[in-house]
Amino acid sequence: MEIAANITLSxxxxxxxxxxxxxxxxxxxxxxxxxxxxxxxxxxxxHGSLYMLGAFLCYSxxxxxxxxxxxxxxxxxxxxxxxxxxxxxxxxxLFCHLYDREHLMLLLFTFSFMLLFKDLVKLxxxxxxxxxxxxxxxxxxxxxxGMPFPRYNLFLLVLGPLVALGLWFLTNKTKIGKIARAAxxxxxxxxxxxxNVSWVFAAVFVIGCFLAGLGGxxxxxxxxxxxxxxxxxxxxxFLIVIIGGLGNIWGALLGALIFGLTDSMGVLIWPQFAIxxxxxxxVIVLMFRPKGLLKATW
Amino acid sequence: xxEVKDIHTYYGLSHILFGVSLTVxxxxxxxxxxxxxxxxxxxxxxxxxxxxxxxxxxxFSGENITGKKPHHVARLGIGFVPDDRRVFADLTVGENLxxxxxxxxxxxxxxxxxxYDFFPPLRRLDSRKAGLLSGGExxxxxxxxxxxxxxxxxxxxxxxxxxxxxxVSMMEDQILALKEAGLTVLLAEQNQRTALRLSDRGYxxxxxxxxxxxxxxxxxxxxxxxxxxxxx
Numbered sequence: 336m337e338i339a340a341n342i343t344l345s346x347x348x349x350x351x352x353x354x355x356x357x358x359x360x361x362x363x364x365x366x367x368x369x370x371x372x373x374x375x376x377x378x379x380x381x382h383g384s385l386y387m388l389g390a391f392l393c394y395s396x397x398x399x400x401x402x403x404x405x406x407x408x409x410x411x412x413x414x415x416x417x418x419x420x421x422x423x424x425x426x427x428x429l430f431c432h433l434y435d436r437e438h439l440m441l442l443l444f445t446f447s448f449m450l451l452f453k454d455l456v457k458l459x460x461x462x463x464x465x466x467x468x469x470x471x472x473x474x475x476x477x478x479x480x481g482m483p484f485p486r487y488n489l490f491l492l493v494l495g496p497l498v499a500l501g502l503w504f505l506t507n508k509t510k511i512g513k514i515a516r517a518a519x520x521x522x523x524x525x526x527x528x529x530x531n532v533s534w535v536f537a538a539v540f541v542i543g544c545f546l547a548g549l550g551g552x553x554x555x556x557x558x559x560x561x562x563x564x565x566x567x568x569x570x571x572x573f574l575i576v577i578i579g580g581l582g583n584i585w586g587a588l589l590g591a592l593i594f595g596l597t598d599s600m601g602v603l604i605w606p607q608f609a610i611x612x613x614x615x616x617x618v619i620v621l622m623f624r625p626k627g628l629l630k631a632t633w
Numbered sequence: 634x635x636e637v638k639d640i641h642t643y644y645g646l647s648h649i650l651f652g653v654s655l656t657v658x659x660x661x662x663x664x665x666x667x668x669x670x671x672x673x674x675x676x677x678x679x680x681x682x683x684x685x686x687x688x689x690x691x692x693f694s695g696e697n698i699t700g701k702k703p704h705h706v707a708r709l710g711i712g713f714v715p716d717d718r719r720v721f722a723d724l725t726v727g728e729n730l731x732x733x734x735x736x737x738x739x740x741x742x743x744x745x746x747x748x749y750d751f752f753p754p755l756r757r758l759d760s761r762k763a764g765l766l767s768g769g770e771x772x773x774x775x776x777x778x779x780x781x782x783x784x785x786x787x788x789x790x791x792x793x794x795x796x797x798x799x800x801v802s803m804m805e806d807q808i809l810a811l812k813e814a815g816l817t818v819l820l821a822e823q824n825q826r827t828a829l830r831l832s833d834r835g836y837x838x839x840x841x842x843x844x845x846x847x848x849x850x851x852x853x854x855x856x857x858x859x860x861x862x863x864x865x
Contacts, residue, residue: 510732516721517723524713524719526683528735529733632723
């Protein structure tokens with residue numbers, strides 16, 4: 336066992352950045368989950384499937400536009416929008432009739448969608464691995480204290496804070512964001528001041544699913560696009576949302592940071608058991624803050 | 634203006650209102666007196682569409698609103714002030730009013746500015762989170778929030794409950810001022826003094842049934858009935 340034998344400053348810096356770029360993906364996806372959970376009270380198990388769908392759509396749309404840089408940028412914009420559109424149809428067609436049901440029913444309902452999306456992906460894309468390369472400008476790497484760091488990850492590091500800023504603006508500065516925050520706590524009173532809560536819910540659901548699709552599209556060039564990529568992610572994002580505080584977007588950010596960094600640092604400290612570190616972190620957080628780090632809206 | 638006819642309302646399996654009928658004419662303040670749990674709040678919720686009645690009808694300004702969704706009822710001009718206040722706690726006072734704003738209505742339109750003149754203490758609390766306000770301040774905010782929807786009709790559920798005597802009398806004055814401004818009010822109260830001071834007519838409800846109905850003078854004169862249904 337060679338724990339911490341070869342930790343150098345540059346390796347530490349490199350893993351830190353790798354962890355942060357993983358955090359970006361986790362944050363984008365789990366903030367969407369948290370938004371839906373907080374405002375609509377739907378534990379959307381199919382959220383991971385929308386992430387997978389985002390990745391596959393990113394691959395296909397990119398091909399449709401001839402691959403390369405143009406293909407990728409088009410796909411990065413269009414894939415999350417397609418996911419949003421699909422979620423809008425699902426929400427208006429089905430979910431919007433079920434908001435009064437108990438959580439267990441909603442959980443089962445979204446679970447059925449998880450299975451449905453899984454088969455849909457298999458039907459359309461088959462069970463082969465797919466992969467997509469990043470646009471030229473984001474290929475290759477640059478050096479951080481002598482260690483290589485992929486350019487694409489830098490792109491993720493820039494995008495993460497932008498998405499966070501966008502979400503902050505949406506929830507705090509726009510009317511729909513304020514209404515959503517009010518509806519998260521008391522939907523009945525929001526209706527009683529004449530607001531059609533149903534449409535607010537639809538908007539929030541679509542935004543949440545858009546974020547899942549965006550996460551999937553962003554992750555596409557960094558890993559194999561496969562069946563089952565939704566499974567690990569849905570586990571991780573639920574844990575992130577739970578340790579952050581249900582329904583709290585900033586909690587999702589904090590949770591994603593904890594998850595992403597313990598994961599990457601774990602690789603450095605004890606590679607064989609790296610996968611355990613984030614889960615240990617979750618256990619520790621929940622031992623001291625069973626309701627999550629930040630204030631939950633539940 | 635409002636006509637509630639023979640409504641039966643349930644919470645799940647429990648039958649709460651047994652054929653309640655009442656009317657409120659334009660420009661009146663009508664009070665609904667009764668003990669805790671008599672069914673006052675349920676009447677308000679039935680009118681608002683939050684707990685729609687299973688039988689009977691609610692007609693507002695000539696339109697049948699029975700079973701309509703709450704946001705439709707609100708848009709027709711009914712403002713709702715619940716007894717437990719339910720301000721949007723995570724939002725600031727200003728934001729509470731901002732998201733409730735709805736143009737229209739036949740009376741002089743309310744704006745945040747006009748409401749801060751009407752409830753002066755709210756002005757300096759503009760950027761305070763509503764959840765941090767005192768009971769009296771929250772009560773002002775819930776009424777202000779309902780007014781932002783520019784209603785013609787206000788459902789006021791125990792607006793003086795749990796408030797200090799000084800605030801109670803200020804609140805009473807403001808409710809009378811709303812009547813002057815042309816609003817019609819259905820006021821649920823346990824506090825007889827407030828109800829008798831403000832109202833034109835009154836209903837007494839007990840166990841989900843209207844037991845008495847009359848002008849405020851009749852109600853004031855009839856001590857037997859007040860003792861029977863209102864004393865705790």
